[in-house]
Amino acid sequence: MSPTPTPTSAADATLAGLPDGNLYAALRGAFPADLDRPAIETGDGPRLVYSWRDLERASAMIANLLASLDLPAGARVAVQTEKSVEALLLYLAVLRAGFVYLPLNTAYQAAEIEYFVGNAEPSVVVCSGKNFGWVSQIAFRAGTAHVFTLNEDRTGTLLDRAAHQPAEHVPVPRHADDLAAILYTSGTTGRSKGAMLTHGNLLSNALTLKDAWGWRSDDVLIHALPIFHVHGLFVASHGALLAGARMVWFSRFDPKAVLARLPEATVFMGVPTLYVRLLGEPGLTREACANMRLFIAGSAPLLIETFREFAERSGHVILERYGMSETIMLTSNPYHAADGERRGGTVGFPLPGVGLRVQADDGSPCGTDEIGGIQVRGPNVFKGYWRMPEKTKEEFTADGWFKTGDVGKIDARGYVHIVGRSKDxxxxxxxxxxxxxxxxxxxxxxxxxxxxxxxxxxxxxxxxxxxxxxxxxxxxxxxxxxxxxxxxxxxxxxxxxxxxxxxxxxxxxxxxxxxxxxxxxxxxxxxx
CATH class of the missing domain: 3.30.300.30 (ANL, C-terminal domain)
Structure with missing residues (x-):
């Protein structure tokens, strides 16, 4: 069964202004001229350095392996592995091979995996070696043809098989509206929904954030987020790759280890929990943060006490932003001082190209500081829910705006406030x-x-x-x-x-x- 499109009005709104082409090709075009420069360095475990050439060659080998499997057009590749650089390379390989990436939280248990695999019907499943026994049983029962393993220590059948493939690969042509990834979001009735994101959705948002947050080729990103959701996989990884910037890659967040690398870094992204844990360390000082240019927070509300204490301790004002699986990033507090201050308790302004409005329950527009449902539209808004045409239709208004389910307001200065969430x-x-x-x-x-x-x-x-x-x-x-x-x-x-x-x-x-x-x-x- 083919992916379900959004209603015509929503699709037209989403397609407006979308950059065309395979997302990997755009990321690859941003690699530095000197491919032997370091691209990713591991921050924990054995110190490993991957060059830009390593990223190109290794992702090509995995892409060639996928191509050799004779998968159907639009095949899904479901991945539940621990975080590693090789897991990121697998994501890039799926993009360049023209297939659809399906990341799954490493905490999901058998019943949850059974639903996702049964619903998405992936042609390929990649899991940690320790879980191969039960994951492969679920996958094969659902009709999955290929199950590989990938471990955080650079072992597994995926890499063993890919090692025999050529190290050159031409990215498969893709258009803006072609599906690139499916992210499952928990459903309020217990049934998860697969948000379909296209190459154009992801690339348009990455290009917008590159300008909005001032990404530079000499940036160094501390990447300490998981890579099974929007924040770590798309926002952080795409940002660094599209800037040709180096990443310090942590398989898991350790506040002491992160603080030890801050003096050489310039950008850090985290959920509020990570900032709370950094504040618990005496090593968080203005001196430790002297080289940093940007701290970004999202995925959950940041308490105003955390916002203020971090500014006092580090000398940096955290930039809060707002997004979701179906839309990637929607709003951001200003990066440049000339565009305004970063205001705690707000998520800033709508990003360029993003429309955002607040509506009352009766569909009438809310005025300044009036609370209502947040609706959005733009090139970043997803294609629809996988195989849920009625749910997709229900979540878009008649004039093509996506109903986020969040409740908020816009103040007199234009800052967006998230004040609650519908559906609990x-x-x-x-x-x-x-x-x-x-x-x-x-x-x-x-x-x-x-x-x-x-x-x-x-x-x-x-x-x-x-x-x-x-x-x-x-x-x-x-x-x-x-x-x-x-x-x-x-x-x-x-x-x-x-x-x-x-x-x-x-x-x-x-x-x-x-x-x-x-x-x-x-x-x-x-x-x-």
Missing amino acids: LVISGGYNVYPAEIEGILNEMDGVAESAVVGAPHPDFGEAVVAIVVPRPGADLDPATLVAHLKARIANFKVPKQLFVRPDLPRNAMGKVQKNVLRDEVKGLFAG
């Missing part, structure tokens, strides 16, 4: 958690009558997942046992930090659970 989304440590998914699993457990899941402010994660469970008559529920069952079913970031058993849930006159009451009850749970 919880963002914990930068990861999206939809309560309905967790509630559905809890409600299936023996002895559980019903449950409610909410987010509570957390000094480290931004928000923490909290569950309240009501037992069936006569049932004796143990919170630790329920949490243990959840850990076996879902990714750890979705598992509640606290779970309470109580006789009932607060309801309004219509019988609807009052989650606002529950949020008020747990808001001080993690204080101090």
